[in-house]
Amino acid sequence: MADLRVTLAGVEFKNPVIPASGTYGYGREYECLYPLSRLGGISVKGTTLHERGGNIPPRIAETPCGMLNSVGLQNGGAEKFIKYELPNLAAKDTRIIANIAGSTVEECAELAAMLNGTAVDMIELNISCPNVKQGGAAFGTDCTVAGAVTKAVREASDKPLMVKLSPNVTSIVDIAKSVEAGGADAVSLINTLLGMRIDIKTRRPVLHNNVGGLSGPAVFPVAVRMVWQVANAVRIPVCGMGGVSTAEDAIEIMMAGASAVQVGAAIFRDPYAPVKIIDGINEWCDQNGVKSVSEIVGTVKPY
Numbered sequence: 001m002a003d004l005r006v007t008l009a010g011v012e013f014k015n016p017v018i019p020a021s022g023t024y025g026y027g028r029e030y031e032c033l034y035p036l037s038r039l040g041g042i043s044v045k046g047t048t049l050h051e052r053g054g055n056i057p058p059r060i061a062e063t064p065c066g067m068l069n070s071v072g073l074q075n076g077g078a079e080k081f082i083k084y085e086l087p088n089l090a091a092k093d094t095r096i097i098a099n100i101a102g103s104t105v106e107e108c109a110e111l112a113a114m115l116n117g118t119a120v121d122m123i124e125l126n127i128s129c130p131n132v133k134q135g136g137a138a139f140g141t142d143c144t145v146a147g148a149v150t151k152a153v154r155e156a157s158d159k160p161l162m163v164k165l166s167p168n169v170t171s172i173v174d175i176a177k178s179v180e181a182g183g184a185d186a187v188s189l190i191n192t193l194l195g196m197r198i199d200i201k202t203r204r205p206v207l208h209n210n211v212g213g214l215s216g217p218a219v220f221p222v223a224v225r226m227v228w229q230v231a232n233a234v235r236i237p238v239c240g241m242g243g244v245s246t247a248e249d250a251i252e253i254m255m256a257g258a259s260a261v262q263v264g265a266a267i268f269r270d271p272y273a274p275v276k277i278i279d280g281i282n283e284w285c286d287q288n289g290v291k292s293v294s295e296i297v298g299t300v301k302p303y
């Protein structure tokens with residue numbers, strides 16, 4: 001049995017596998033399948049200051065080797081999360097990552113402050129959502145704005161702060177450096193890639209929102225490339241995700257530079273995916289003489 005413990009932003013996880021935000025709810029639907037204590041942690045559904053109904057359906061569509069979604073951050077709001085979901089999660093002996101989002105810098109900071117003193121182990125700030133005060137462009141597409149929202153949340157929060165980057169940018173490295181300068185303790189990447197499909201019979205987009213986020217195995221090579229570039233450009237740790245479906249994928253993205261791994265779309269195909277990945281990493285370590293999984297982080301040998 002290899003040592004699967006990893007550390008991210010000063011927080012120790014019993015293993016590197018974390019279900020990704022929006023693909024695992026608050027874990028309730030999975031509790032009857034396996035103990036949530038098997039997981040390194042859970043990144044919960046994106047929480048906003050106020051309740052959100054999300055986008056109009058259809059908002060999920062299958063694509064070759066992936067899926068498109070435009071769920072639109074449907075959630076019950078921060079108060080309900082703290083009152084009803086957090087106590088249940090806190091009893092599960094796994095790390096709790098609160099994924100948060102807002103429409104303004106002030107909203108993000110207010111939400112982060114509400115989590116001070118709670119059982120949350122880490123905040124994951126999703127900067128892929130539109131900033132209504134800056135013409136609706138996502139926070140994460142502009143270095144200055146990405147740095148500013150990170151700084152505001154850092155100042156408001158007493159929790160370790162991981163900032164989740166959008167891949168829909170020209171230079172992910174520049175954005176990563178900006179959030180590092182803003183005070184992020186870690187970065188996670190990638191969020192979904194903006195995509196679109198059209199039903200040629202109706203000539204309607206398959207999603208009511210017209211466009212949506214692509215995830216699943218189709219995006220894995222993009223995720224590996226971005227994790228590798230970012231890990232080589234910043235000093236803070238990286239949490240890798242985007243199409244991770246197997247233990248081999250998890251090991252690959254860790255070799256690219258990720259200290260821990262999130263698993264998203266794969267859970268829709270197989271709800272046991274996270275625990276299969278944990279067992280597979282352990283087996284791979286044993287077979288390859290790796291005593292501690294953290295030894296493999298960033299060990300790719302580029303040409």
Ligand SMILES: Cc1cc2nc3c(=O)[nH]c(=O)nc-3n(C[C@H](O)[C@H](O)[C@H](O)COP(=O)(O)O)c2cc1C
Nearest residue numbers: 020021022046069126190191215216242243264265
């Ligand atoms: C249905 C769905 C909902 C998602 N909701 C969120 C969310 O609320 N907050 C967030 O930061 N990312 C959200 N994501 C993005 C995932 O956490 C992850 O970054 C992305 O899907 C890439 O990983 P994957 O290919 O393993 O799914 C969502 C993804 C999907 C498929």
